[in-house]
Amino acid sequence: MNIGEIARRAGVARSTVSYALTGKRPVSEETRQRIQAVIEELNYRPNAAARALKEGRTRTIGLVIPPASQRLTDMQLGFVATVVDAAARADLDVLLSPSGGEHERSFERVVTGRRVDGVILMEIRLEDDRVTRLRQSGLPFVGIGRTSHPEDMTWVDVDYETLISQCVHHLADLGHRDIALVNRSAELVAAGYGPGHRAQAGFTRAVAQRDLHGVHACCADDAQAGLSCVERLLAEHPELTAIATINETAITGMYRALAQAGLAVPKDFSIAGVAARHLAENLDPPLTSADVPTIELGARAVELLIQRIADPGSPHRHLLAAPPISLRGTTGPARPRA
Amino acid sequence: MNIGEIARRAGVARSTVSYALTGKRPVSEETRQRIQAVIEELNYRPNAAARALKEGRTRTIGLVIPPASQRLTDMQLGFVATVVDAAARADLDVLLSPSGGEHERSFERVVTGRRVDGVILMEIRLEDDRVTRLRQSGLPFVGIGRTSHPEDMTWVDVDYETLISQCVHHLADLGHRDIALVNRSAELVAAGYGPGHRAQAGFTRAVAQRDLHGVHACCADDAQAGLSCVERLLAEHPELTAIATINETAITGMYRALAQAGLAVPKDFSIAGVAARHLAENLDPPLTSADVPTIELGARAVELLIQRIADPGSPHRHLLAAPPISLRGTTGPARPRA
């Protein structure tokens, strides 16, 4: 069921079948139809490996995701879904590679075995050796996230620094003066996880600008951790009246801790954050948050990667998203705690 | 940077390099080291396409997921994560293909372009033409889920029928006599979505066995739908005191509807369901549910697929998981509603 078989049955040369399929040279209407008929009869489809070998490209992109062991956040899932979707729309397949931990081989295979034409890299650290490896391999890539030297790579990212800063300003406008930032896990931040550091920077900046009192806390990515984190914060800092957070996954736990402490949201305590819209809207009460446009960012990442593959020498482009804060049900005027 | 270049620099034939790498024929220790040195110096990795072409296999498996447009449930995500993980562990890459909707081409490419050695298919309908296509293509595949004729395919699945039946029996044991089943969306059920139908069958059976009064309701996969669905159920069936459900995504909305109706869980109203453990544990109160062992099922699916690829003629195997119900905080003795 290869191109030779088609050619034989249609009574033409293999090259003619190829041209009939690709249209790179004219083929008479009559011949084309004869070939087409045979192809449909045998349900023939060109062998992807053979084509990739000769053409030097695979029509496949790699998507490097965090390892499965650590649960993906709603936002990360949104990225994966839209990347797959956008790629399918462009007739590209997506090869998944869990990087980090024990799966080095997977990343290595994808990067170095010419299995893909380009890579989209998620969960980038400020210093990220995967970026280094990709760079020296010459494979086109786009980051969802960026390193500390973002100039010489192409990326899309969420402007956590600005967004957390805006959250703090919003809370300050409501009269809050003692605000905590609930960050992602301590390990992630220690490992140089970009959003964690940038959120902290934005928090520090805004707190200084408004002359507030800020508390920084790390929190693992699950509801249980959110609960105990906020319990601890409330105990150690009785003056707190508001939280800003980028930790989506822990939010339900944070809600629970506040409820258990007898604090009503937003009457007694306010929360503002950065989250996927879907998540924010489905919380109870719905979260006042900057809604990360995952769909747009994911699609844009694919688009940029396609451009990069087509013209690897083109200048690097960047997209920093800073969506406005959607006021929902979790922020209100400050009220001193009992 | 191909095998010829390595051969040249090492002063041997290309075939020798190949044998040194694969070990399929003996190569002297000295020659092997010389070759190895060149390989490491140039950071050479064999071209995946060329190898796939010659070997006739790609060392890649396809994972067919529901289209991104419909959000994946926690359980589905669990499957994706563990499949990717298990595949990576077996040195297999995973090609993602969103099927359904507008992405027919993606599925077609994966199935028919010999891009993968086998396929794992998720979200299977009772009658599923993707199964038909896979079957006639001769490509090995494993279902996570099964059709209405499950004998002649290999699959792993969750025994929704038994599990929902057990939920009902558990609720009946607690004295509940008026129970609703909250199913997945009406469209999904109408389209012949297996879990929906099997859950309904189990529900009907248990209700009959215990001589109960059962109400069946479909509900879209989001919190908002869960809220309005339960609101409606409470209004139309004031006698209800318990819900059994397989709709993970709608559960938070269901909680909210009960709370708004002034019904405390589990004091005034009980809920039992089938869900990913992670989700059940993180609800407030934690859900009494049969915890679907996604990790085991996903890993097993990969394992079965690998066997099937190795020996396509081997008999079909099946794994039907019926985990026990974990009693958490959402079921208690029946108490007639006001």
Place this chain on the structure above:
DNA sequence: CCGGTTCGCCGAATCGGTTCGACCTAGATC
């Protein structure tokens, strides 16, 4: 000293496409 193994390696064929040069024919141009 000779026939038979074994070891280590080479050369060539092969997988299934794409692509380039060449050829033939028919119609247009002058």
Place this chain on the structure above:
DNA sequence: GATCTAGGTCGAACCGATTCGGCGAACCGG
């Protein structure tokens, strides 16, 4: 009527690996 052009097709080379048959050298027993 000779020359040119364009359309339509063919044959062969090529992409980068794997794999099979075979060949020379070393080694063995008789």
